[in-house]
Amino acid sequence: MNTRVFPRIPIHYPVLFSGDDLYGEGTVVDISEDGCAVGSDATVRTGTCLTLDIFLPYQDLPIMVDQAVVRWSAGRVFGVEFLRMEPGDWKRLHQFINIGVTVPIH
Helix, strand or coil: CCCCCCCCEEEEEEEEEEECCEEEEEEEEEEECCEEEEECCCCCCCCCEEEEEECCCCCCCCEEEEEEEEEEEECCEEEEEEEEECHHHHHHHHHHHHHCCCCCCC
């Protein structure tokens, strides 16, 4: 049973992430308003708290997620739930998801 509140959309954009003694980079492979899946060579365990900088097109600055938690990990892909980000970042993420990547967002 799928319990997701928001549908995920497939994308392929860079992300930097960090947590307790963990720094990595990867690619966001899908995203929604409440989380994303990240492909990375880094080993990330379920339950790890992270910060993320997601680099989306037509954005001057990355979407900065101040707090996220890893909900699942399988091989080289892990899924995070967004717990906290600044209102402006939430707004830009919402616009990106609902308007699409072909429209510049300012």
